[in-house]
Amino acid sequence: MAGIYIHIPYCKTRCTYCDFYTLTNESQMSTFVEALCREAETRKEELSETVKTIYFGGGTPSRLSREHFEQIFETLANQYSIDADAEITVEANPDDLSDDYIGMLSKLPVNRLSIGIQSFDDEELKFLSRRHTARQAVEAVKKCQKQGFSNISIDLMYGLPGQSLELWERNLDQAVALNIQHISAYHLIYEEKTRMYSLLKAGKIRQVDETTSIAMFSKLIDRLTADGFIHYEISAFGKEGCFSRHNSAYWKGDSYLGLGPAAHSFNGENRFWNVASLNRYIQSMASGSPERVTEQLKPHEKYNEFILTGLRTMWGINLTELKNRFGEQFFQFCMENTQKHLDQKLLNRDEDTLKLTRDGIFISDGIMTDLMWV
Numbered sequence: 056m057a058g059i060y061i062h063i064p065y066c067k068t069r070c071t072y073c074d075f076y077t078l079t080n081e082s083q084m085s086t087f088v089e090a091l092c093r094e095a096e097t098r099k100e101e102l103s104e105t106v107k108t109i110y111f112g113g114g115t116p117s118r119l120s121r122e123h124f125e126q127i128f129e130t131l132a133n134q135y136s137i138d139a140d141a142e143i144t145v146e147a148n149p150d151d152l153s154d155d156y157i158g159m160l161s162k163l164p165v166n167r168l169s170i171g172i173q174s175f176d177d178e179e180l181k182f183l184s185r186r187h188t189a190r191q192a193v194e195a196v197k198k199c200q201k202q203g204f205s206n207i208s209i210d211l212m213y214g215l216p217g218q219s220l221e222l223w224e225r226n227l228d229q230a231v232a233l234n235i236q237h238i239s240a241y242h243l244i245y246e247e248k249t250r251m252y253s254l255l256k257a258g259k260i261r262q263v264d265e266t267t268s269i270a271m272f273s274k275l276i277d278r279l280t281a282d283g284f285i286h287y288e289i290s291a292f293g294k295e296g297c298f299s300r301h302n303s304a305y306w307k308g309d310s311y312l313g314l315g316p317a318a319h320s321f322n323g324e325n326r327f328w329n330v331a332s333l334n335r336y337i338q339s340m341a342s343g344s345p346e347r348v349t350e351q352l353k354p355h356e357k358y359n360e361f362i363l364t365g366l367r368t369m370w371g372i373n374l375t376e377l378k379n380r381f382g383e384q385f386f387q388f389c390m391e392n393t394q395k396h397l398d399q400k401l402l403n404r405d406e407d408t409l410k411l412t413r414d415g416i417f418i419s420d421g422i423m424t425d426l427m428w429v
Contacts, residue, residue, distance in 0.1 A: 057104035058304050059135070061091065061127065062315030063113040064333060067148075071184045071254070072212075074246035076317035076331045077114045087315075087333060088123045090340035092130040094314050094329075097345065099134040101322065102312045106135050108142045108301035115171075117147035121159045128164055142300040144169055144208075149187040149195035157202045167206040167299075168199055169239075175229040176222060179215060184250075189229075196233045206297055208237035213271045215243050216260040223271050227278045236297035240275050241290050242268060269417055276413075287369045289419060306364045324357075326350040355428040358385045362426045366419065371410030385428065392425050 065084065066077045109131065111119075119127075131137060144167040145160060152170070160168070172192040174180050180188065187195070192209075199207055211230060213223050230238055245252045245262070254260045263271075276286055284292035288306060291299065304311065313320040313329065316336035320327040330336055330346040339346035352360070358381045365372035378386040393409065396402040401415035401422055411419055 057102050057106050057309065058108035058110065058301050058311040059102070059106055059131070060301075060311055060313045060318055060320075061109070061111050061116075062313065062318040063111060063116040063119060064316050065113065065118045066115045067118065068184060068186055069250075071182070071250040072243060072246070074249050075114065078333060081118060083333065083337070084118070084120075084123065086337055088119075088126055090337045091315055092126060093340045094345060095127075095130050096134055097340075097343070098312060098314070101320070102135060102310070104136075104310070106131075106137045106141060108304060109137070109144070110301040111145045113146055115148050115151070116145050117151035117156065121163075124159075124163050124165075142167055144299070144301060146171060147195075148185075149192045152195040152198060154198060154202075157199055157204075161202050161204065166204075167208070168204050169208040169210065169237075170195060170199070172196075172209045172230075173212045174215075175226050179218065179222075182215070183212070193229070193233065196235060200234075205236070207235045208239060208293075208299065209233070209235060211238060211240045212243055213240060213275065214263045214268050216263065218263060218267075218271075220267060220270050220274065224274060224278070227275065231278065231282045237291070237293040237299065238279060238284065239291050239299075242272070272417065276416075285369070289367045289416060303368075306368050307370075308361065308364060325352055354381065355385075357381070359427045362389070363423055366409075366411055366423055366426075369410070371408045374404075374407050374409060388428060389426055396422050396425070 062076070064076055064078050064087070065081050066073075066079055069077060069079060141164075143165050145165050146169045147160075148171055170192070171185075172187075173183055173185055175189040175192060177189050196207060196209065209230060211226060213226075243251070243263075245255050251260075255262065279292045280286055283294060285295065285298070286292050287298050288302070291302065293299065308323070310323045311321055313327075316329055316333050317331035318329050327347050327349050330339065335346055358377075361377065361380070362372065374386070374389075377389060393402055393404075396415065397404060400412055401418065403410050403412050411422065415422055
């Protein structure tokens, strides 16, 4: 399955925790869209398969206007074979989702929305430098539903400094009450070069303790699965038939094309990524010489990615596929390092499939590290 990821690098404001390549100056938006369309045209030979998913990420794709979306969709339709049933996702911020903007999106080929809510608590939203309020978040989801969107995902964050288990439970209760189809929930990570990291290093905030983090993750799993969500990836929960097809393709190792500054691509063998600079990106597209880096993956790197992505999901690792793709040496290495986790019931082997157990999910990073070739 082939997908296209489109990185929109613009945000109205920058959040304290974000380390993605983003800009707050939107003065070159139209020039950027022109360059993006030019890249899509020049790279069409790299994706000969039918496109099954298109994902507008960022940044904040809901900063795009109707004209920008139409220009991009027209270019994609002219250059690529797009499946009639393709999943087409747009990430959006709640405060961008006015009735008019939602109405505009509903007239485009967009059939899935991913709304960056993060919290339903106003104090947490302020701390994260989010632009919306809790009330705006709830209203945005309801307005999208009213205008016909029936495949809606929201993002939530937990493990925030000072966040209690009770507050996290209230966030989950509110999320469930919205009757949405998908929830992505991420524990806060202190990425270098972010304001959040600087606050931590300056001693102005403290990380949540490990016991609370585990309790929050456990509550997340229990609350959402009790409401009919399927825990299909460590940070992703979807109702039946509403998993993110685009992200699932990443985890299954399918090929995808990344368009836009800092966007990554994968052709099944090697990775590529565009320069993380809007000006250099625009200039390179204008010159016809795209500026990007190519990473030729070594056999052990491909094996490691197979382990990492497979164990993150409910589908696990197919051991026959592992052996066929990577050979006897890698297969035996995996089996030898798997045994102690099987004995401790952190991994489960069901015929030809290796999966994390409920207990294993909580320490998945360590288990994956044990199975990786270094």
